Amino acid sequence: MPDDPQWEAPAGSWASSAARRRNMQAIRSRDTKPERLIRRLVHAQGLRFRVAARPLPGLRRTADMVFRPAKVAVFIDGCYWHGCPEHYVPPKTNSGYWSEKVVRNVERDRDTDERLMQAGWLVLRFWEHEPSDVCASKIAATVISRRAAGLGNS
Numbered sequence: 001m002p003d004d005p006q007w008e009a010p011a012g013s014w015a016s017s018a019a020r021r022r023n024m025q026a027i028r029s030r031d032t033k034p035e036r037l038i039r040r041l042v043h044a045q046g047l048r049f050r051v052a053a054r055p056l057p058g059l060r061r062t063a064d065m066v067f068r069p070a071k072v073a074v075f076i077d078g079c080y081w082h083g084c085p086e087h088y089v090p091p092k093t094n095s096g097y098w099s100e101k102v103v104r105n106v107e108r109d110r111d112t113d114e115r116l117m118q119a120g121w122l123v124l125r126f127w128e129h130e131p132s133d134v135c136a137s138k139i140a141a142t143v144i145s146r147r148a149a150g151l152g153n154s
Contacts, residue, residue: 034128035064035076041136047143049074056119061112065139070146071121074139075112078128081105087129122146 030052039051042065050066055073063073079087083102091098113123124142126135 030062030064032076032078032128034126034132037132038074038076038126038135038139039065041132042139045136045140047140055116055121059112059115061108061115067143070143070151071119072139072143072146073116073121073123075109075123075125076128076135077109077125082109082127084127084129086127122151 039049042049047067050068052062052064053066054061055063055066055068055071064076065074066072067074077084080089081102083106088102109125113125116123122142124139126138
């Protein structure tokens with residue numbers, strides 16, 4: 001039955017149908033178009049970084065770009081998955097599950113920000129809809145400024 005597009009998942013399931021399940025599984029968690037474009041622009045400015053890396057070894061969270069010596073962690077957040085105030089639209093199907101998931105993602109994002117800041121990191125977050133060149137310029141300026149000030153070299 002799961003291959004039948006009309007099949008409904010059991011109550012409480014993470015997907016409302018087999019088709020929705022396949023669709024959601026196909027969504028990238030890394031290397032999205034906005035991430036790749038921003039990385040390319042930052043790299044073109046001569047900056048090097050880690051991709052999809054853990055800023056803190058003991059914390060099971062990955063940043064999209066990590067500048068270890070400058071202690072800058074960059075996150076490019078998807079509007080749906082991270083609850084963008086401008087573009088998030090609650091789902092019509094299985095809304096309880098998906099809305100709760102987005103709330104958990106936002107809570108985890110805030111927890112990640114707090115933990116990184118407590119460890120001396122600067123967290124930069126951008127929405128996927130923000131202009132890539134503006135994001136890349138802010139990232140580069142921030143990293144260069146922190147390097148010049150000797151921040152993160154402890």
